[in-house]
Amino acid sequence: MGTTHLISVNLGRATAVDYTDAESGTTGIGKRPVPGPVRVVSPGPTATGLGSGLAGDAVCDRRFHGGDHQAVYAYAREDLDRWERELGRELPAGIFGENLTTSGLDLNTALLGERWRVGADVVLEVASARIPCRTFQGALNEDGWVKRFTREGRPGAYLRVIREGSVAAGDPIEVIHRPDHEVTVALWFRAFTTERSLLPRTLAAGGAMRPEAHEHVRQYMEKCRAEAGAT
Numbered sequence: 001m002g003t004t005h006l007i008s009v010n011l012g013r014a015t016a017v018d019y020t021d022a023e024s025g026t027t028g029i030g031k032r033p034v035p036g037p038v039r040v041v042s043p044g045p046t047a048t049g050l051g052s053g054l055a056g057d058a059v060c061d062r063r064f065h066g067g068d069h070q071a072v073y074a075y076a077r078e079d080l081d082r083w084e085r086e087l088g089r090e091l092p093a094g095i096f097g098e099n100l101t102t103s104g105l106d107l108n109t110a111l112l113g114e115r116w117r118v119g120a121d122v123v124l125e126v127a128s129a130r131i132p133c134r135t136f137q138g139a140l141n142e143d144g145w146v147k148r149f150t151r152e153g154r155p156g157a158y159l160r161v162i163r164e165g166s167v168a169a170g171d172p173i174e175v176i177h178r179p180d181h182e183v184t185v186a187l188w189f190r191a192f193t194t195e196r197s198l199l200p201r202t203l204a205a206g207g208a209m210r211p212e213a214h215e216h217v218r219q220y221m222e223k224c225r226a227e228a229g230a231t
Contacts, residue, residue: 004104004173006118007077008033010094014058019138028058029139031094033101036168040122042161043071053161054099061135068160069127069210074100075156076107082154087142097136098156105173107157108186113179113208119172121165127208129155129189155189181205196220 012028020027034056043050046067051059053071075098080091093101100118114126132155137145149155181204188205191198192213199217202209 005102006167006169006171006173007101007103008093008169009036009038009054009167010034010099010101011038011054011057012094012097014060017135017138020061020135022061022063022135024060026058026060027135027139028052028060029097029135031057031097031099033093033169037119037166038168039164039166040072040118040124040161041164042068044068046070052099053159057099064133070158071161072100072124072159073098073130073156074102074107074159075130076105077101077103079107079154079156095140096156097139100167102173105175108154108184108189110157110185111179111181112183112185112188112202112205113177113181114175115162115177116159117174117176119165119167121163122161122167123163123176124159125162125208126157126185127160127210128158128213129185129192130158131155131189131193150193153186153190155185157185179205179208183209192216 010031011034012031014026014028015030016026039055040053043053043066047062049067051062051066059066075096080096084091110126112126112128116124118124132146132149183202183205187198188202191202199220203217
């Protein structure tokens with residue numbers, strides 16, 4: 001086993017809760033490690049596809065989650081350990097809703113469009129950052145969690161599936177491509193949450209960024225131009 005590897009592969013079942021505003025009243029955020037191997041596929045469109053890229057994993061709120069550009073969510077064990085110290089509680093793998101708990105890889109400095117080989121077959125591409133929501137706060141049961149998580153700026157990475165296959169705990173992770181731009185997961189996250197002036201810089205990620213994000217940036221830039229023209 002290399003120093004950069006999967007600690008666990010985590011799946012969630014649809015569970016009824018009182019802290020989500022999803023129409024179904026259910027969430028799959030409470031994920032648990034499974035022995036694997038787990039099949040990883042491109043799930044297709046957000047509304048009509050499989051939802052998650054991992055077989056057996058539930059995505060309950062298709063308004064904001066799932067689909068090809070959010071097929072897999074990865075979070076680093078190192079960041080979970082940091083939060084354990086901050087919160088004074090144990091945070092087992094999967095508690096942040098991550099499908100892959102990683103070791104030895106700083107996910108927040110990963111570049112959009114960066115590609116990883118996981119295990120023998122699977123290739124994943126960094127697509128965006130996780131933006132926290134009410135369901136995440138309710139699942140963790142921490143007051144003010146959305147603001148605190150956002151302020152920390154270590155959101156973990158959403159991934160697209162480039163090559164399908166199977167993964168399991170212990171599989172090595174190898175970075176096989178890093179694009180020539182500066183749009184990291186952390187920069188993208190700040191641009192779409194707390195530092196909107198960074199939004200134009202995210203366009204350097206090109207096709208690695210989902211179309212909805214491109215449209216959001218375009219509207220922001222149009223608004224800025226209109227405001228500048230009015231002064």
